[in-house]
Amino acid sequence: MDGGGLKGSVARAFEPVGIRLRLDQLQLLRPVTAKIQRSTKFAQIAASIAEVGVIEPPVVVRHPRTLDTYLLLDGHLRIEALRLAGAEDVLCLVATDDEAFTYNKRISRLAAVQEHRMILRAIEKKVPEERLARALNIDVVTLRQKRRALDGVCPExxxxxxxxxxxxxxxxxxxxxxxxxxxxxxxxxxxxxxxxRGYLLTLLAATPKDRLVPDGRPKRVRGFTPDQMELMERESAHLEREVKMVEQSYGTDNLHLVVAIGYLKKLLTAPKVVKYIGASHPELLEGLQRIIEADPTGA
Incomplete structure (x- = not known):
């Protein structure tokens, strides 16, 4: 490009066209054990594939030494579910780089709120509840509970x-x-x-009655006596005030910490200073060295 345009080009993360590969062409980088196959997550994936097929193609990279063989970067459970279902091939995305060690860390797993929104979108598109429940490997009653899960929770x-x-x-x-x-x-x-949920129960117990929804139910939380709940309310209010104070002073405190650790590092590079502190206050020198080694600021 001329002028102030971009120079060069952005490298592609994937080859432009997906390819259909036989399952025996794929080399798994980690085993799918019998324990994993018995997990709820695997059952949901298998049910979803049986009902609607593979939505997200597995990601592979070409084997650097073996022709027509591919390393599987992402999709081990999907491939195992397909294999158990008797499938012979699958459409794959081909990555241009081997990111086997970091690929899964870059994936955002489906959070509960995202799952809830996905269910709502599917229902808006007239997907039958029975089919959606089968795809998620749950019953219709559970699906309806998931659909209503965020009712009464503020958008913020x-x-x-x-x-x-x-x-x-x-x-x-x-x-x-x-x-x-x-x-x-x-x-x-x-x-x-x-x-x-246990932590939320604790916070619920520590919430004063005037900050609860007035539904007519007494605030009872299993495992807590009224006296314990009253004590937790006071301690929770005190903790919240302290957290707010820490938030307000965090920037200044962190700056002071960076300056102090920088000063200590410079101080302990002076041989005469180290020799003096080591001779007069060896325990102090050991403590200062531990602070520098730990260096919570990462500076």
Whole structure:
């Protein structure tokens, strides 16, 4: 291109046209064990393939030394499900680089919110519930529960948790809280990287009654006495205040930490300083060296 245009071209990640390969041409990079074949995930994949076929083609790369052989980068469970179903070939995408060690890390697995939206889109497109349930390897009752899972949860909380490993059953606890509390709880889940139902039960127990949906039900959480719940409410409010204070001062504190560690590194490169501290305060020198080795700032 002339002028200020882009020079060169962007390398393609895949060959422009997919190819149909026999299953015996594919070399798996990891085994699909009997335990994996008994898993819920494998059963869902097998059911989906049986009902609607392979939606996402497996990804392969040409073998560097063996002609007509391909290394399977992504799709091991799909290939095993096809093999068990008696299939002989499958349409594949051919990658231009061998990314076997990093490919799966770049894939966003289907989160609960994404699954919910996928179900809604399928229903909007008039896909019968029975067929959709078979494709997901669940019954129709469970499908309907998944479809209603986000009812009563504010859009802001849903957006925050859309790509997090949150089970749909967790949202049934969130909907018992008022919207502002839902957002606070979502922030805490993300901040502490905890998304289990047990953790949500704890946060529900720590939520004051005036921040719960007034549905007429008393706030009872199994395993907690009224006194314990009252104590948790106070401690939760205190923790939230501390978290907010930390968020406000995080940038300044981190800057101070970077400067301090940089100063320590420079200080301990001076032989005379190291010799003096080692002779007079050996325990202090050991502690300073541990701080530098750990270097939480990554500087």
């Amino acid at each position: 909380a849903v957006e925050m948790l859309k790509d997090k490993p949150v089970a749909l059953s967790v949202f049934s606890l969130l909907r018992r809280m008022l919207p502002l509390r839902q957002i606070e709880v979502a922030e805490m889940m993300i901040g502490f990287n905890r998304y289990s």
